[in-house]
Amino acid sequence: AQKITQTQPGMFVQEKEAVTLDCTYDTSDPSYGLFWYKQPSSGEMIFLIYQGSYDQQNATEGRYSLNFQKARKSANLVISASQLGDSAMYFCAMRGTNTNAGKSTFGDGTTLTVKP
Amino acid sequence: GAVVSQHPSWVICKSGTSVKIECRSLDFQATTMFWYRQFPKQSLMLMATSNEGSKATYEQGVEKDKFLINHASLTLSTLTVTSAHPEDSSFYICSARVAGGGHPEVFFGEGSRLTVL
Numbered sequence: 001a002q003k004i005t006q007t008q009p010g011m012f013v014q015e016k017e018a019v020t021l022d023c024t025y026d027t028s029d030p031s032y033g034l035f036w037y038k039q040p041s042s043g044e045m046i047f048l049i050y051q052g053s054y055d056q057q058n059a060t061e062g063r064y065s066l067n068f069q070k071a072r073k074s075a076n077l078v079i080s081a082s083q084l085g086d087s088a089m090y091f092c093a094m095r096g097t098n099t100n101a102g103k104s105t106f107g108d109g110t111t112l113t114v115k116p
Numbered sequence: 117g118a119v120v121s122q123h124p125s126w127v128i129c130k131s132g133t134s135v136k137i138e139c140r141s142l143d144f145q146a147t148t149m150f151w152y153r154q155f156p157k158q159s160l161m162l163m164a165t166s167n168e169g170s171k172a173t174y175e176q177g178v179e180k181d182k183f184l185i186n187h188a189s190l191t192l193s194t195l196t197v198t199s200a201h202p203e204d205s206s207f208y209i210c211s212a213r214v215a216g217g218g219h220p221e222v223f224f225g226e227g228s229r230l231t232v233l
Contacts, residue, residue, distance in 0.1 A: 037224075042226075043154075043207055043209075043226065043227040043229065044224070044226045044227060045160075045209065045224040045227075047224075089157075091159065091160070095222065101213070102148050102150065102165075102211075102213035102222050103150060103162060103165060104150070104152075104160070104162070104211065104222065105162075106159045106160045106161075107159060108158070108159045109157075109158075109159055111157075
């Protein structure tokens with residue numbers, strides 16, 4: 001079974017500052033992918049960044065970077081230079097590549113509020 | 117990236133009626149689609165896995181007779197909420213898996229908001 005834990009129900013950050021959203025995971029799959037999604041109030045799931053379990057380097061996508069620590073089973077999202085438009089709910093998710101291929105397990109989410 | 121479209125985006129219905137939600141992959145074939153339900157301020161919970169041409173696989177606790185899933189083609193899966201009640205009011209999101217090797221690519225629809233009066 002796969003499990004994603006996000007321990008921060010809500011986070012506040014000042015505009016232009018960086019913020020880290022925490023995510024820990026548990027899985028028995030030897031190969032898996034970790035994902036972060038942004039969900040604004042409209043409800044759509046916006047893909048932000050992906051980290052493969054065998055990737056040696058941490059993933060980066062523009063202002064988003066993923067701090068992947070495999071031994072600690074953590075995959076924290078770092079957003080640099082926060083913008084007002086970053087205010088949304090953020091979900092950490094996992095997908096396996098074997099029996100759970102394509103099936104996503106989500107954390108409870110973190111609501112990020114960017115203050116002007 | 118690939119596009120997954122859901123229709124309708126929102127629907128309001130009376131208690132006791134049935135509602136059908138469509139999930140279409142617009143520019144790729146999806147042998148597998150997934151249906152999730154999300155209550156306000158909560159996480160997405162997987163309801164069922166829909167495979168083209170075969171019966172859907174439901175997660176534990178999801179009533180298969182209430183949430184009918186049909187995956188009749190490689191680009192379309194439908195979720196029908198039968199005899200809807202107010203407690204079925206929720207945000208329903210589908211995702212479609214791109215067939216092929218490597219790490220399975222999955223794309224999410226925009227979601228469908230159901231309100232049962």
